[in-house]
């Protein structure tokens with residue numbers, strides 16, 4: 001499974017041939033790093049220091065310039081504007097009304113335009129939700145689980161908890177029928193309660209789309225991706241693997257086809273021979289850039305730092321920066337610097353060494369560049385191999401992967417029947433190799 005090579009393409013403004021990936025997207029940060037919250041693990045708040053004296057507001061002319069260039073650069077039938085921060089709603093609703101009007105102004109016939117906005121949801125009101133609904137915004141809400149887990153790190157500038165305000169925002173979204181998904185970071189504290197987190201999101205929040213993002217936070221003074229130490233807030237590799245496995249075991253019995261967990265979808269794509277569709281598990285990266293409030297473009301949202309600044313859209317066409325040699329080097333380094341240990345790994349086809357920002361370890365043979373989460377990834381991807389093969393086969397044969405829930409239920413019911421019939425000295429029906437009385441028969 002390889003990433004298609006960049007396609008030759010002519011710059012829409014000056015006709016210069018450049019190489020751009022078949023699809024790319026840009027995280028838009030119209031208020032830069034400015035946020036009304038002060039989440040302890042946020043990697044972006046420190047980016048404020050890159051722009052001393054700035055008002056951190058994207059100007060109207062810049063918004064128009066970007067909208068025009070971004071739409072012109074798209075070769076596919078649809079385009080997504082991805083709004084992020086900081087907290088993008090701090091730009092105010094009028095900014096987004098202008099954004100949508102500009103999208104209409106530059107839209108080509110037949111081009112579908114989507115908007116996705118990631119928010120902490122504490123700023124939302126009826127006006128915001130009516131606007132989101134009217135313009136089909138897909139909203140991502142940051143929520144770390146039940147109250148005590150969420151409030152561990154997600155606090156406001158005064159250090160006060162935010163859970164109630166987030167849930168009020170979620171309720172507003174629901175009342176206005178705005179589609180939303182939940183982004184949950186997995187950190188040192190909530191990692192200990194996988195089922196508590198998952199069932200809360202599924203049953204109390206009522207979401208069908210969940211992304212889990214592991215917190216791997218470098219412990220340094222710069223806020224850049226450098227140094228090998230990570231903070232104590234970071235999830236450990238073992239915790240992350242165990243967290244995903246516990247949730248997978250629940251999901252594969254009850255929720256396949258009903259609740260969509262991003263990393264499970266990515267895995268099923270990989271087991272089906274498709275591309276993962278998520279940059280961290282692609283073989284190369286470089287197709288997910290970031291745009292700061294002043295027009296500066298960076299290689300990636302996680303590399304908003306001087307060495308990875310590609311230029312400013314007011315000086316250099318966006319398409320040139322996307323296709324630049326610097327950006328290609330950035331994306332290909334993910335594959336080219338992969339340690340031999342990963343190249344020989346049985347789950348490389350789905351993992352691809354993970355995100356370069358998390359590659360803080362040395363491999364057992366001493367080669368640098370191993371992912372901090374390697375142990376967790378390996379445990380998780382190995383654990384799900386059987387069910388993933390099963391679901392991938394169903395997909396190939398045009399049957400719903402959700403059939404696996406019936407298969408598991410039937411297999412487990414049969415096992416219970418065999419337990420009921422087993423004698424104390426019989427081999428345990430679970431196949432573990434011990435006598436029943438020393439294995440599953442121990443309690444009886």
Ligand code: SF4
Pocket residue numbers: 279280281285286287288300301302334354355356357
């Ligand atoms: S550095 Fe990581 S987050 Fe950024 S594009 Fe590459 S894989 Fe994705």
Ligand code: SF4
Pocket residue numbers: 341342343345346347348351352353354370371373374375377378
């Ligand atoms: S599981 Fe570990 S060794 Fe295997 S590809 Fe991923 S990071 Fe590399």
